[in-house]
Amino acid sequence: MKKDNYLAISETNTSIKWMIIASLAYLVIYSLAGRLESQSQSIWMQILYLGIVCVLAITFKKFYKTDKVFVKLPKEGKVKIITIIFCALVILLYALLGSVVSWAEVFESMLEMMWGSICVALAAGIGEEVLFRVLLFNLFAKIFESKKYVLVWACLASSVLFGLFHLINLMHGAAINATMQQVFYAAASGLILSYIHIFTNRIWLCIIVHFLWDLQPNIGTMEAQASPWGLMLLIYGTAMIVSLFSIYAFNRRANKVFEY
Structure with a gap:
């Protein structure tokens, strides 16, 4: 099989x-829906927000056609070891971020707050994964298709945009320092999710991982607090390096399998 x-x-x-027009249209509609939800924060608006996102993802399939990365997933070979290490990193991240504690807090909260958090987190998982890991990833894969390491470039570009997208939180009243940290760790998380997309060749696991990351009591508000930058750089900087290396290794393996 030829590389292209x-x-x-x-x-x-x-x-x-x-694909550019579709991505911009999707971004505008998704952002407007999120703004309406953040202004109201009623359970019915949160359910409506999730419904709009689901319709949006289905409607725009006309433009992204497929959520797969490869026509046929290549055999990983020795890259499987890297994938195992990568998965261990993701589990460690969940532990370091106290995700299990956050999930417990959500399910121990009042019923309306619990379902509101689930709706908003699921809407973010579906809406942002379709936009960044599918629509924009496919767009950059087209743009960089002549590059030897097309997956690396497409993942980097879509992940950087994923980070910058979180600047929109400033419009919702979020603190500047906390927002800049969101930009940084969202870009790093984008690379993590990109590799999950690559080695599974599907988007559904990315949606689940994203949903679980966002499932916390304050997901519908802008109450996030800034953390020490040193800790942020250590955790997410490491995640970024490991993810980039994993993407590079898989891209190199794919080039070899498909006779680049």
């Missing part, structure tokens, strides 16, 4: 121009 045929997006005929 191993990516699933190569089987679609959607042009770069229409």
Whole structure:
């Protein structure tokens, strides 16, 4: 199989121009829906927000066509060891971030607050994964298709935009320092989610991981507090390096399997 045929997006005929238009339209609608939800924060608005996101993801499938990275997932070979280490890193991140404690707090909260947190976290998981790990990833895969390490470039570009997207929280009243940290760890998280997308060749696990990261009592508010930058750099900087290396290794393996 030739290198320019191993990516699933190569089987679609959607042009770069229409993929850009679709991505911008999706971004605007998703952002407006999120703004309405943050202003109201009623359970019915949170349910409506989730419904809008689901319709949005289904409707825009006309432009992204597929959520797969590869036409056929290549055998990992020795890269499987890297994938195992990577998965251990993700589990460690959950532990360091106190995710299990956050989940417990959500399910111990009042019924309306619990379902509101679930709706908002699930909407973020679906909405942002379809936008960044599918629509924009496919767009950059098209743009960088002539590059030897197309997966690295597509993942980097979509993850940087994923980080910058969180600047929108400033419009919702979030503190500047906390927002800048969100930009940094969202970019790092984007690389983690990108590799999950690559080695599973599907988007559903990315949605679940994203949902579980966001499932916390204050997900519907802008009450996030800034953490020490040293700790942030240590945790997410390490995650970024490991994820980038994993993506590079898988891209190199794919080039070898598909005779780049």
